[in-house]
Amino acid sequence: MSPAALIEQEAARWILRREEPGWTEGDAEALEAWLAESTAHQAAFWRLEHGWRRADRLAARPPASTEGWKPTWSRRFAPLAASIVALLGAAVWLGHDMAGRTYATDVGGHEIAPLPDGTKVELNTDTRLRADVTRDHRQVWLDKGEAYFEVAHDKAHPFTIYAGKRKVTVLGTRFSVRRTGDEVQVTVVEGRVRVDPTEAPKPTPPTVLTAGQIAIAKGAAATLVTPRTVPEAAKELSWRQGMLVFDQYTVERAAEEFNRYNRRKIVVTSPEAAAIRIGGTFETDNIDGFVELLQQGYGLKIEESDDEVKITG
């Protein structure tokens, strides 16, 4: 990095630190000393300070136009709550079959269903789930898609979820299970969850996940456990707020995520573009915003049609 760029970085750090709590007299003196060291320091500092102060007006921007984080559950929940009442009556309950009730959502769907034992299930996009929950036993089959569970406490009757070749036994309360073909991902936000293979050729030790852990299992192969922090695990559940949170995702993986929620698909044809790593928070249906960023931020080429967005280079 060039000397001028280094000076500018240092100037930026001074400005940031001055805005933080805990800025002391001594810090102020140190800054004065740094500024007095050279006019290059002054030039960089004054310039950034001036431009950054003008950016204070950012705060006046209406929240709707910020692409940033929108965590307010209540804001998003209010309209949702109204629709749940209607959906529970009609769409969610597809009827009885051998394994009790079936709950399902379409692409882009998102619904909450209470089970008879008081457990709350939240279904993400394109999901089908069968529940056989009575006073005596509690079993759920996740045929496809993703669901978040808040399991009612009942020590006498364990809550079991079957997903592909995995059996998830609930020892705690809040977690999600996602099934994509034969891949199963379990994300735990609170409490403990046990993951076992449904058919084991020989006895295997159970995998027990605690809060903040994510387990991924493909087919009958071993279950991989990734330790994360609870906030990171919670990010995996941001779909509950209608958001997608990408943390160093490749463009390819981010596109796959969007495609789960939308009928208009993102297709990445350039391998270089597919490998670019990005981060950010998007509403699940904000394909346009995502694509525009790739265009502006990374100079990628985009071809759009009614049912497809192609990233070609």
Add this chain to the structure above:
Amino acid sequence: MLEQESIRAWFCAEVLPLERALTRFIGRNWRNPADVADLRQEIYARVIEGVGRSGIPLQAKPYVFTTARNHLINCARRGQVISLESVVELTGANVAIDALTPDRVVSAREELSRLSAALDRLPPRCREIVVLRKIEGLTQKQVAARLGIAVGTVEQQMVHGMRAVVDFMLGGSGRMKRPAAPRAKEGTQ
């Protein structure tokens, strides 16, 4: 101290609004575009030094561009990579200062949309952090806790974000600056 303060006020009010024109001027007269930001900072430093020695000039614009021209010529003479034509052109004092884009008074509305655009040009992760810090008013520590990342990472992203936003605000492209190959070392000053 008071003198420093008046220089600072003059620099922000009179010199920084010329940044777009100054950047273009440097770009036209210097071969390597990667050097432009460095040269600009050196020119700013010279402008501040000069004003400290001989007082605030009546007109900022000719003063800044004369300083810029002299600095570019000095750099060129010190044997840095520069084409001969450029030197001739510069020493010929044929600097079309008046042809530069006129300064314009930016309305609050325009400024606001410029800010939006500046934000939108940041990579998503960086923008998310800047939004939390600058708009939602979280401290760096709170941003770090909220996103589950280290405070140092937040500061690093904020440094990038601030530089890009300020660059855009002052008429630049607002692109994130990636480390470029260092310019050929200057001779001893």
